[in-house]
Amino acid sequence: MQQAIAILDSGVGGLTVAKEVMRQLPQEKIIYFGDTARTPYGPRSPHEVIEFTHQIVDYLLQFQPKMIVIACNTATAVALDEIRARLSIPVVGVIHPGARAAIKTTQSGKVGVIGTEGTIKSSAYELALRQISPHIQVVSQPCPLFVPLVEKGLFRTDQTRSVVEKSLQDLRQIPMDCLILGCTHYPFLSDVIADVMGPNVTLISSADETAREISTILYHKGMLATSNPMPVHQFFCSGDPAMFKKIAQTWLNEQIRVTPVVWQVPHII
Amino acid sequence: MQQAIAILDSGVGGLTVAKEVMRQLPQEKIIYFGDTARTPYGPRSPHEVIEFTHQIVDYLLQFQPKMIVIACNTATAVALDEIRARLSIPVVGVIHPGARAAIKTTQSGKVGVIGTEGTIKSSAYELALRQISPHIQVVSQPCPLFVPLVEKGLFRTDQTRSVVEKSLQDLRQIPMDCLILGCTHYPFLSDVIADVMGPNVTLISSADETAREISTILYHKGMLATSNPMPVHQFFCSGDPAMFKKIAQTWLNEQIRVTPVVWQVPHII
Numbered sequence: 343m344q345q346a347i348a349i350l351d352s353g354v355g356g357l358t359v360a361k362e363v364m365r366q367l368p369q370e371k372i373i374y375f376g377d378t379a380r381t382p383y384g385p386r387s388p389h390e391v392i393e394f395t396h397q398i399v400d401y402l403l404q405f406q407p408k409m410i411v412i413a414c415n416t417a418t419a420v421a422l423d424e425i426r427a428r429l430s431i432p433v434v435g436v437i438h439p440g441a442r443a444a445i446k447t448t449q450s451g452k453v454g455v456i457g458t459e460g461t462i463k464s465s466a467y468e469l470a471l472r473q474i475s476p477h478i479q480v481v482s483q484p485c486p487l488f489v490p491l492v493e494k495g496l497f498r499t500d501q502t503r504s505v506v507e508k509s510l511q512d513l514r515q516i517p518m519d520c521l522i523l524g525c526t527h528y529p530f531l532s533d534v535i536a537d538v539m540g541p542n543v544t545l546i547s548s549a550d551e552t553a554r555e556i557s558t559i560l561y562h563k564g565m566l567a568t569s570n571p572m573p574v575h576q577f578f579c580s581g582d583p584a585m586f587k588k589i590a591q592t593w594l595n596e597q598i599r600v601t602p603v604v605w606q607v608p609h610i611i
Numbered sequence: 612m613q614q615a616i617a618i619l620d621s622g623v624g625g626l627t628v629a630k631e632v633m634r635q636l637p638q639e640k641i642i643y644f645g646d647t648a649r650t651p652y653g654p655r656s657p658h659e660v661i662e663f664t665h666q667i668v669d670y671l672l673q674f675q676p677k678m679i680v681i682a683c684n685t686a687t688a689v690a691l692d693e694i695r696a697r698l699s700i701p702v703v704g705v706i707h708p709g710a711r712a713a714i715k716t717t718q719s720g721k722v723g724v725i726g727t728e729g730t731i732k733s734s735a736y737e738l739a740l741r742q743i744s745p746h747i748q749v750v751s752q753p754c755p756l757f758v759p760l761v762e763k764g765l766f767r768t769d770q771t772r773s774v775v776e777k778s779l780q781d782l783r784q785i786p787m788d789c790l791i792l793g794c795t796h797y798p799f800l801s802d803v804i805a806d807v808m809g810p811n812v813t814l815i816s817s818a819d820e821t822a823r824e825i826s827t828i829l830y831h832k833g834m835l836a837t838s839n840p841m842p843v844h845q846f847f848c849s850g851d852p853a854m855f856k857k858i859a860q861t862w863l864n865e866q867i868r869v870t871p872v873v874w875q876v877p878h879i880i
């Protein structure tokens with residue numbers, strides 16, 4: 343099935359999912375939307391995040407995608423069920439794939455989760471983990487400073503290192519054998535996070551795991567693209583296209599074209 | 612949904628899937644069938660393997676399972692599509708999960724596959740890998756002596772070491788960064804296989820990966836078991852129940868009860 347997979351995020355974070363989809367499913371065409379004008383979603387109210395997510399989904403539906411991927415943990419936590427109920431195509435979030443990967447990885451049953459305030463406040467990871475495996479012990483911690491760093495392209499600076507160290511100083515004292523990067527922006531910082539957490543903690547990228555589950559679901563629904571060796575992806579963002587393009591091209595390691603989108607509904611900008 | 616997951620294999624190999632399902636989905640009840648009277652399936656004709664698989668599925672349907680797992684690569688290779696077409700419940704095989712995990716894991720794009728003669732002859736892994744990622748390079752090798760070793764409980768003997776070394780001596784000369792254990796019996800030998808292949812080759816267990824995909828599919832279909840803290844599993848085998856029980860209890864690290872099943876159709880025994 344040659345229709346595109348539509349991927350949305352509050353900004354550049356969902357590019358970590360997009361990159362893995364390109365690598366694991368090289369025949370799939372991607373349409374990406376980064377809501378960079380309104381990032382970060384983390385501190386916003388659930389009501390606002392739900393409204394934004396519906397708006398982006400409506401925008402993406404004009405391209406008749408075969409699947410919607412909510413590649414934003416904050417939006418997944420509050421809007422996934424509503425969007426899924428509304429659409430007839432598969433809608434994939436990023437929380438359950440990360441939870442399932444952590445359950446597969448952990449030997450001690452002690453799992454850490456970091457994410458935005460919105461994601462952590464929703465307890466979405468705890469609920470997803472305990473729904474499947476009731477005895478898992480979960481420690482979670484919001485890291486509100488990470489997304490703004492990534493949206494500015496600051497991945498490996500001294501400032502980044504210092505922010506990551508301070509944000510994780512309590513968490514690294516708690517025994518755990520894996521840590522879920524419960525925000526798709528965080529893989530941009532994974533080198534620094536891994537270094538701070540030490541070698542005994544396996545990082546689980548909700549982005550990488552989601553790409554694999556997209557593959558699983560498309561296969562089971564008979565919706566995989568075939569005979570499509572050179573798909574042409576499309577990128578949209580609501581904020582500064584130059585900054586988005588710079589970060590995206592560095593992360594994806596390829597040239598892309600970015601189309602700016604200006605929201606027409608002033609009260610939600 | 613509290614109905615059981617039914618898992619079938621030619622013998623004890625599918626216990627590697629069952630163990631991972633128990634670990635990753637501790638609230639799910641399992642009904643397991645090992646066709647130990649007719650193991651190994653690897654050297655048998657596709658026609659025969661298909662007939663056996665239908666027969667076991669018919670047996671398992673009396674328990675009204677919510678899902679059938681064909682935890683045998685040989686049977687998946689030749690019978691999955693037929694069984695899936697016949698039933699209205701989800702039917703999961705072990706080949707695509709292993710293929711997807713290899714695609715996620717490989718950085719070099721060079722993947723090895725070992726399996727029974729039947730699995731390797733079917734080219735099922737090559738087809739699954741190339742359907743998704745056409746440029747993957749695949750080298751495959753049948754290891755017909757491995758299943759009989761496992762069915763005799765010989766996991767770490769000198770004879771096992773010697774058989775594994777001889778079987779893999781050509782394959783280990785070929786560059787690859789991951790090797791799919793394309794037979795659910797092989798994780799019983801994974802220590803020895805890992806040692807022979809060396810530290811630069813990541814082993815992919817089709818068993819572990821299948822357990823994770825079972826979790827994904829049950830979640831997306833709203834079929835996960837909940838509030839079921841102590842499921843009681845059931846085990847059936849067509850051959851010597853004492854040998855099956857011994858291997859199963861060692862592998863699963865728990866006491867089980869095994870019910871012997873005698874096939875009533877002599878011509879296929």
